[in-house]
Amino acid sequence: MSNNERPDTEKEGVAGFMARAKEMASEQTKETANKRVVRPFEHKVSGFMGNAISEGRLFSIADAVGDYQLNKIDVTDTTCEYCAVGCRFDVLTKDGKVLGTRPNHEKSPINGISTCVKGKFAHSYVNSDDRLTQPLVKEADEFREATWDEALDRVVEGLDSIREEHGADALGLVASSKATNEDNYVMQRFAREVIGTNNIDNCNRLCHAATVSGLSSTVGFGAASIGVEALEETDCYLITGSNTTEAHPVIATKIKQNVKDNDAELLVFDPRKIQMAEYADQFSRVEPGYDNTWINGLIRYIIDNDLHDEEFIEERTTGFEQVAETVEKFTPEFVEEKAGIPPEELKHAAETIANADSCVFCWTLGLVEHSHGTENIYAIANLALITGHIGEPKSGVSPFRGQNNVQGGGGDMGPLPNNFPGYQPVTDPENRKKFADAYDMDRGEMPDKEGFRITDMFLAAEQGDIKGMFIQGENSLISEPNIGHAREVLDELDFLAVQDIFLTDTAEFADVVLPATSSLESNGTYTSSTRHVQLVKRAIDPIGNTKPDWKITQELAKRFGYDWNFSHPSEIMEEINDLTPIYGGVTHERLEALGDGGGLQWPVWDEDHPGTPYLYEEQFQTTDGLAHMHPADTVEPSETPDEAYPLVMTSGRVLYQYHTGTMTFREEGDMSYSSKSFVEIHPDTAKEYGVSNGDTLDITSRHGETQSMAEITHRPSPGEIFIPMHYLDGGANNLTKETPLDGPSRSPEYKVTDVRIAVAESDADTPDSTAPSSDSDEQSAKSDD
Numbered sequence: 001m002s003n004n005e006r007p008d009t010e011k012e013g014v015a016g017f018m019a020r021a022k023e024m025a026s027e028q029t030k031e032t033a034n035k036r037v038v039r040p041f042e043h044k045v046s047g048f049m050g051n052a053i054s055e056g057r058l059f060s061i062a063d064a065v066g067d068y069q070l071n072k073i074d075v076t077d078t079t080c081e082y083c084a085v086g087c088r089f090d091v092l093t094k095d096g097k098v099l100g101t102r103p104n105h106e107k108s109p110i111n112g113i114s115t116c117v118k119g120k121f122a123h124s125y126v127n128s129d130d131r132l133t134q135p136l137v138k139e140a141d142e143f144r145e146a147t148w149d150e151a152l153d154r155v156v157e158g159l160d161s162i163r164e165e166h167g168a169d170a171l172g173l174v175a176s177s178k179a180t181n182e183d184n185y186v187m188q189r190f191a192r193e194v195i196g197t198n199n200i201d202n203c204n205r206l207c208h209a210a211t212v213s214g215l216s217s218t219v220g221f222g223a224a225s226i227g228v229e230a231l232e233e234t235d236c237y238l239i240t241g242s243n244t245t246e247a248h249p250v251i252a253t254k255i256k257q258n259v260k261d262n263d264a265e266l267l268v269f270d271p272r273k274i275q276m277a278e279y280a281d282q283f284s285r286v287e288p289g290y291d292n293t294w295i296n297g298l299i300r301y302i303i304d305n306d307l308h309d310e311e312f313i314e315e316r317t318t319g320f321e322q323v324a325e326t327v328e329k330f331t332p333e334f335v336e337e338k339a340g341i342p343p344e345e346l347k348h349a350a351e352t353i354a355n356a357d358s359c360v361f362c363w364t365l366g367l368v369e370h371s372h373g374t375e376n377i378y379a380i381a382n383l384a385l386i387t388g389h390i391g392e393p394k395s396g397v398s399p400f401r402g403q404n405n406v407q408g409g410g411g412d413m414g415p416l417p418n419n420f421p422g423y424q425p426v427t428d429p430e431n432r433k434k435f436a437d438a439y440d441m442d443r444g445e446m447p448d449k450e451g452f453r454i455t456d457m458f459l460a461a462e463q464g465d466i467k468g469m470f471i472q473g474e475n476s477l478i479s480e481p482n483i484g485h486a487r488e489v490l491d492e493l494d495f496l497a498v499q500d501i502f503l504t505d506t507a508e509f510a511d512v513v514l515p516a517t518s519s520l521e522s523n524g525t526y527t528s529s530t531r532h533v534q535l536v537k538r539a540i541d542p543i544g545n546t547k548p549d550w551k552i553t554q555e556l557a558k559r560f561g562y563d564w565n566f567s568h569p570s571e572i573m574e575e576i577n578d579l580t581p582i583y584g585g586v587t588h589e590r591l592e593a594l595g596d597g598g599g600l601q602w603p604v605w606d607e608d609h610p611g612t613p614y615l616y617e618e619q620f621q622t623t624d625g626l627a628h629m630h631p632a633d634t635v636e637p638s639e640t641p642d643e644a645y646p647l648v649m650t651s652g653r654v655l656y657q658y659h660t661g662t663m664t665f666r667e668e669g670d671m672s673y674s675s676k677s678f679v680e681i682h683p684d685t686a687k688e689y690g691v692s693n694g695d696t697l698d699i700t701s702r703h704g705e706t707q708s709m710a711e712i713t714h715r716p717s718p719g720e721i722f723i724p725m726h727y728l729d730g731g732a733n734n735l736t737k738e739t740p741l742d743g744p745s746r747s748p749e750y751k752v753t754d755v756r757i758a759v760a761e762s763d764a765d766t767p768d769s770t771a772p773s774s775d776s777d778e779q780s781a782k783s784d785d
């Protein structure tokens with residue numbers, strides 16, 4: 001539904017407010033003031049959230065702005081702190097308060113004039129009263145405020161005593177993909193140089209790690225091969241496991257535009273009838289966990305019907321024979337039986353992809369958060385390769401990355417157990433020498449074996465092999481698979497330090513909590529899903545006694561005896577330039593000089609290199625320059641329904657909330673939508689179990705149990721339910737499992753959990769309450785045009 005199609009009642013509310021606000025403004029200000037100041041909050045209410053933000057709050061924004069002391073309003077261009085689309089906007093601030101944001105098309109290479117609801121509205125958390133503003137230390141199970149000196153000393157003591165007694169590998173460090181590239185670079189340096197371990201990882205493991213492992217071993221880089229232009233102009237999209245309108249709204253808008261204006265073909269494969277399905281030429285409902293099956297089915301159909309690109313396969317790839325052999329068993333009948341895709345849909349999709357002049361393969365977590373996630377990526381990469389749809393301006397692979405900086409801070413910068421910055425393996429002696437020399441270490445001091453992945457850190461802690469952790473900017477209690485397991489681990493650690501902007505549910509377990517600046521108080525860079533490195537600029541001074549993440553890490557390093565002496569993130573970037581070839585020419589000065597905040601797409605090999613809008617034009621990033629296809633033949637997910645657990649739960653996101661809610665739960669507008677957990681359930685399933693809309697359900701898996709509220713809707717198939725991941729109470733991770741993990745990437749199988757349901761408390765007061773709620777079916781129209 002577009003903003004203009006909102007129900008009249010909402011329009012009236014917004015329109016009414018706008019009329020009054022404009023009246024106020026016009027009484028008191030001149031035209032120029034109106035242009036500069038009123039527009040941001042006009043923009044604020046013009047969107048869907050006009051009805052969600054109370055008039056009280058809008059008027060207080062208007063009042064603050066309405067002092068009309070224009071010279072006191074600061075405007076800073078920066079990059080969005082939510083998702084990896086990489087939108088940029090101006091932030092309007094006054095006296096340390098964030099008033100609002102406004103897209104500035106001159107400084108927004110990716111989004112132009114668009115942002116989504118989160119970029120537009122969800123920044124109240126920054127000035128929230130319950131921000132962490134002072135370090136905290138725990139004494140007799142209670143937190144008390146401490147000085148930075150005391151808190152940092154306690155962290156050093158906590159980490160050092162474990163290292164003394166059990167060795168450096170008894171410590172696990174978690175870096176934050178919410179933080180900048182520079183923050184993450186120093187964090188990996190801290191792990192390796194100061195602590196002496198490769199036990200460092202971040203949320204990419206819970207996210208696209210299978211994409212990274214799958215793509216890096218086939219085509220070279222664990223990243224999207226294309227840029228936004230391809231997403232705007234390609235002739236064909238295969239989108240799978242991506243709820244694009246809710247998770248990457250600005251990209252969704254570009255895709256919908258291309259479909260509408262240029263008749264681009266859109267194929268959507270997903271277990272849920274998400275909004276993208278409504279724009280699709282073909283929507284195919286997938287059985288959760290059977291992606292390898294239908295993708296291999298497409299490959300088989302294409303090869304069988306001679307629709308593959310023989311020249312491309314011959315000249316640019318290896319492994320075709322093995323793939324062709326492996327897909328033999330994935331007949332249309334087998335695909336229908338296992339993955340639920342009818343033969344005619346398989347045929348139509350295969351022919352559409354193979355016959356298109358250009359095609360982009362888009363995916364997100366529905367494809368990767370599986371016990372065989374890496375195989376799913378092999379399969380989709382094989383499909384791109386056998387059709388020759390990669391290495392061109394409008395064709396390629398396009399995983400939509402998650403956190404604002406998971407591409408850069410979660411990968412490129414090397415806070416990873418296996419790689420130095422720039423994906424240089426830690427097991428290669430040459431790389432170890434290079435980094436040891438740069439850090440002035442003895443070569444032998446550089447840890448040489450791969451460290452624990454996050455998921456393995458939690459398993460190792462259970463076994464007593466990890467004794468202490470330092471978690472920056474992750475809310476592991478809620479985001480790790482199986483909250484029950486995560487709780488036990490966090491509770492059992494000998495020492496835990498957490499660095500965050502709020503006292504999160506995870507931080508409650510900590511011995512020391514360090515208060516970091518938020519994105520809007522930070523300088524540095526983020527790297528978007530399309531490999532754009534972009535500037536992040538401080539819009540307000542650090543709140544309270546908070547410090548930037550990199551500075552906290554540097555102060556800790558100093559207490560351990562390492563004097564790094566960086567005085568600004570741009571200096572950290574200079575070190576990155578020297579050691580990370582793909583960032584060789586990315587300097588803050590250059591990004592600033594571009595005038596648009598930095599549309600430089602890596603690899604940028606040196607200062608004269610213009611960046612790389614799309615990858616693999618001539619060669620793949622492998623030792624022989626060829627793409628290496630890997631066969632993938634796993635069919636089943638790790639668990640399948642039985643009598644005790646007859647339904648399949650998938651988990652994911654909603655538009656208005658972000659992950660564990662630390663930021664969006666503090667935004668009153670977002671909280672008027674999806675403020676607590678719910679279970680999407682098909683009307684047939686509801687009928688079968690006697691469930692009415694609004695009932696509280698007991699939901700039990702083989703790994704845990706929880707209660708959540710029923711929302712009857714046609715979005716899921718009968719036999720499947722969906723629960724969002726955002727909530728501690730009633731959220732999906734009360735039911736998910738910590739093992740098995742995907743082999744190569746060690747990612748969890750968040751997307752498939754067998755469950756049973758029972759009504760705990762009925763809300764039924766009308767005979768037709770088992771009908772889909774209009775609200776929840778409308779969710780299939782959830783978007784943010």
Ligand SMILES: Nc1nc2c(c(=O)[nH]1)N[C@H]1C(S)=C(S)[C@@H](COP(=O)(O)OP(=O)(O)OC[C@H]3O[C@@H](n4cnc5c(=O)[nH]c(N)nc54)[C@H](O)[C@@H]3O)O[C@H]1N2
Pocket residue numbers: 083084207208240241242243244246247248269270271272274286287288289290291364365366367401402403650651652653654655656657658659751
């Ligand atoms: N509003 C909002 N936006 C976000 C975030 C947020 O928390 N809130 N988080 C950001 C992050 S870190 C990430 S990683 C992205 C995630 O972005 P998405 O991956 O798009 O988000 P999910 O809701 O997890 O949705 C995954 C999709 O996979 C489908 N799916 C489930 N199981 C399967 C399966 O077995 N096979 C297939 N093919 N599909 C399946 C679901 O129905 C859903 O449509 O979003 C980013 N953007």
Ligand SMILES: Nc1nc2c(c(=O)[nH]1)N[C@H]1C(S)=C(S)[C@@H](COP(=O)(O)OP(=O)(O)OC[C@H]3O[C@@H](n4cnc5c(=O)[nH]c(N)nc54)[C@H](O)[C@@H]3O)O[C@H]1N2
Pocket residue numbers: 176178179203204206207208365369402403472473474475476478479480481499500501502504516517518519549651652653658659660661662663725732733736750
């Ligand atoms: N069941 C299920 N579980 C999932 C998923 C799923 O689809 N299903 N998705 C998984 C995915 S893809 C992801 S990415 C993870 C996300 O899991 P998390 O990364 O744990 O989720 P967030 O809530 O984004 O946590 C980020 C933390 O960083 C803090 N923060 C924000 N800005 C800063 C900063 O500048 N500095 C510091 N130090 N801290 C900051 C926030 O307050 C918050 O506590 O969840 C995973 N869990």
Ligand code: SF4
Pocket residue numbers: 080081082083084085086087111114115116117118119120248249250251
């Ligand atoms: S699409 Fe992502 S980057 Fe763009 S405004 Fe929304 S949350 Fe921010």
Ligand SMILES: [Mo]
Pocket residue numbers: 203206207208401402403
């Ligand atoms: Mo993610």
